[in-house]
Amino acid sequence: MSFSDVGNLMCLPFDEIESGEPTDVHEYLIQAAANQLGPDGRNWIPVIVKETAPDQYQVIGNSFVYAVAAEAGLAEVWCIIADDLPETVAISRSLAQEVLPKTNLSIASREEISAAVDYVLHQPATPLKGVSHASLVARLDEAPRQYWKNLQPITKLGCRITGGKKLKALEEVFYLTPEPMPEVITDRKILETLTTQQLKDMAKKRDVKGLSKLKKADLVELLAAA
Amino acid sequence: MSLEQAFQSLPPDAAEAVVESIFSKPFLNALGFSDEEIVPKFGIGKWAVDQAARKNTGDDIFLHTQNDPYLYMEVKGRPANLSGEMYPDHRDTVLQLKRYLLAPSSKSVKWGLIMNSLHVQLFRKHGKIVHPVTSCLSLEGNLKQVVKLLRQHIGSPPKALTIALYNNKGGVGKTTTTINLAATLTLYKKKVLVIDFDHNQSDLGDALNLSPLKNKVLGVLKGKSANIRDIITPYKLEHPSLKEPLGFDVITADDAFSGELDEAKLRQIVKLHDLHKALESLKNDYDYILIDSPPNWRLFAQKAIYAADVVLIPARHDNLHSLQNASTAITQFIPAMREKRRAVQESGPIVLPIFMNNTPTRSAPFQVALMHNAIKKIIVKSKSETGFDLTHYFYPKYCKGQKNLDMVSVPYMAYIPRADFMHMPAAFAFKPAREQYQNLVKEYFL
Known part of the structure; x- marks a missing residue:
């Protein structure tokens, strides 16, 4: 028999639970839910907590429920005891919709990109007004994003996305x-995203002579042909 | 043990494991795969399909290398009812097979089988589309014929997927969508044939500046005098920046059918299945064959649906009738054609999720709510009247615990009608339009 409480549903005294990351939902939602719950009610949706010391707990998920319990003045709160791994905190907060889960753009499929872009475009105050969902998804999908070190190249895709607010969104x-850039690139699309200097360096490594007169388009042509 | 013996030795209520151990191998052997060409419990990511098979090439023994599988077979026990598409067991098994076939590691797979030693059904994978090829074939008493039929299919996989664009409401954008799908598929280096089967309007040829045929199609349909290859017109776009011209092939409409035609008379000389038959010889020349069908439920529309592997139904959010008619097509017309093809042991077309054409870019919430309400009514009505659940045809992403009302759509764009005046596909002429159709193509086919 295990003596650990991890995984158990327990009714804990409110004083033993300290708040974690506080919730940022509107005050009205907390007040109204607290009125519905009342001081003698039972929170059927439990708070997720971890044990920090004997009889000491900290909220790691469902902090909205914790806030409502505090507002309603519950003496005891139903909690699920979770372990204290960092992944547990992350997944609890994602499942409770307290943080926005992120998509890995380096390896995401077209469907995943489409869903993520759709989400951003449908936020009430999105800075991405006037951006076409189809264009952005098509161009992101085809871009050499596995090599991108930051999202800055999105501004070069010509989808009305500029650095600053839009990129932040x-x-x-x-x-x-x-991924690291490969030594030899012949894909025209990737070559075109590089600067002229980078292209010249690459050509030098391949012992190409007479580079100084060449323009970017010529360099791309040269490297793509190799 | 021969296949016949294996079949006889199975108990009447053989469970999956029994069918697997006694029947699976002789069955695949009979389909032309030797013992070294079969891998049981073949791993696909976190799942495993019951059997995978592929012909060996030289030193590449499938049992050893286990790469590039060609065929999957999902086996069930005899109590699982696979005798028809309306049974829940069949539905679940097909979903399972689809999941395996569409997994990223199954790129090389062309065929899927579901089998419980009483019934078997063959499915084909073409890009993102998985569609049934045969009806649910009963093995009892005609093992030999079924095996022969399956061998024929598996031995010669056709290259082309035949898509009919149909809605018996007019003006929903069938022709425009056909042209632009063809153009976009061409951009992905696919070989495409477009057939304008709307002889009354012949808009498709006109949109590309191709003149209609004169009294040629009838001969081809009758299959006697003319060769179908002789009536194909290539459409090419040449441009200084293109190294080689872009284009696809077109069979334009025929003037002879455009006037008032006595349908009863026509039915006496041509048959329902003649388009299907005429296309047979082209199935290895093209990746996609698109048929633009007329907006009604008469002979030519029926021929188009009969010949198709899949049917794509465009509709408009602001046109109630186009939604209602889509549901009629799914619940009545297309099943009728499937019935006809089942009679010859084929499966007939499946219906892809309905796609919304010309959706407004700036969302008008009340209009959208109006449409969703109308769709809700249609879904409820068809469920109570015919038992047909249309939810997934309207909302392909709707699933357990997730009320996702996203629909496949192409928004209204001034570019698309403007390209018509230029006599070229919008997907070739304008980048924003092209990107919309690229999304559509990726959503459905690639």
């Missing part, structure tokens, strides 16, 4: 785990 849902 996309940073909310996307993150990157870039």
